[in-house]
Amino acid sequence: MNSTAFDFLRPVALLILTPHCFDNYFVKFDFFDGPCFSATLSKCLGLGIILGSVLVKLPQIIKIYKSKSGEGISMLSVTLDLAAITIYASYSFLKQFPFSAWGDAAFLGLQTVVVAILVLHYGGSTLNAISYLVTYLFITLVLISGLTPINIMWTLQGCNIFIVVSGKLTQAYSNLKNGHTGQLSAVTLIMLFLGSLARIFTSIQETGDKIVILTYIASTLANGVLVGQLAYYWNVVPRKEKTQ
Template sequence: MAMAMRTMNSAPGARGRGSPGFARSTKPMVKSRRSSAVTAASASGVAETLAHVVGVCVVTGACVRSLPQILRIHKSRSAKGLSLGSFTWESIGLTLVLAYNVSREYPLSTYAECIALVIQDVIVACQIFYFRHGFAKSATPFALSAVGGVAMCATLFWWLPAQPFGAQALLSLNAVAGLIVNGSRLPQIVMNLKRGNTGELSWVTQALNVCGSIARIFTTLTLTQDILNLALQVTGLLLNGTLLAQCYRTIQMRRSGELVDDDVDAVVEEPKLA
């Protein structure tokens, strides 16, 4: 019996897990698995690093996003074809996003673009009102808007976070903010359709918006995988792409002589948001 057991244990196909042969046979498999895990982790690390770099580029681009639009209005001394509602609603939505991120104490790099975009939106909105109505008629609306802006910021950044329900309220407002920012594109799109052209709307600014949307889709997929944010970014890309296409169409019309700048000053009533 003992001889039979020794014979069976010494057979080539009967080596146990503790035998040297088994250990040698499993080493390549273990190394392969470890190598695959290291490769996957390395690829994931590269993707995350790239996403952070893209995020910094988005913030940098946001600092100059509306600069072409501001300079175009200043140079032409006209705000023809620009929707005041679009810039106003976007600034409100971005302020809500900013308040939420500040309350959560997120890194500044994750939302810094909102600060730059709000400032630029306010400048463009002031330009639109000034060049349409003149300084005399703009002074009172400017003052009221300033008071309203200060009151809104005081509520969002100081009063609301101190309340017991503040965190939940800001979370809800942040969800609504994405819809407001995307919805702010609609008045401009509708105005362009009614006019048949984009007037003084800067195609460079719209191109930067498209690039920013694509970049944010990438960073969302890589860093957070947040379905709601991804849906909002995709929707934003479609709307920004529509505006860019409208700008391209206007450029083609001007080149062909179908549209003359002096003819684009028709007064079109802005669409109102319900």
């Protein structure tokens, strides 16, 4: 490889590879370095998850918008989910974790806010939807501005395991009580399940933070419950749709 091509390749490759791994692959031609393989795989997975997260809740948003209804979607579950996402993103931002380890949370947070606003709006409460948005933006600003001490952020992140599980199981209980999954999007649920599963590996590789790792393990299990319900209630039609 000539020097011009090498000089061009290096800064691009370093977006994914560490300097050590770059030298291993492109200088020493050592393609069997285990730690480098794990680190590179983690980085690629992380970036892939971030790209996927840009659209992960779009099917859910479209489904609510088209039906003009948030039937079957628990606002408590959405709010707990949003709280967990925001706490994790804020904690990771303040801890200066690599963006590839948490960037998806930023996009998921934005989309979850949209879901909440649509559910409130189509539930007949536009004013509540606006208040919800303003309150969320204010809380997020407080969390990421540095005004919140890092020890409090650590405690909040520790609570995230409970928040994540509570949010998912609240939705699961709502599904069980209703006897269907309502306007929940199958694509969104499956993508969330796969994303949280992959995040266990990337969190181990890129953060080493036990609280974060345990949170994603809990999230994967809870998402698995919802995916299981999705399969179980697949052919069940909500009453409102039956009467139309």
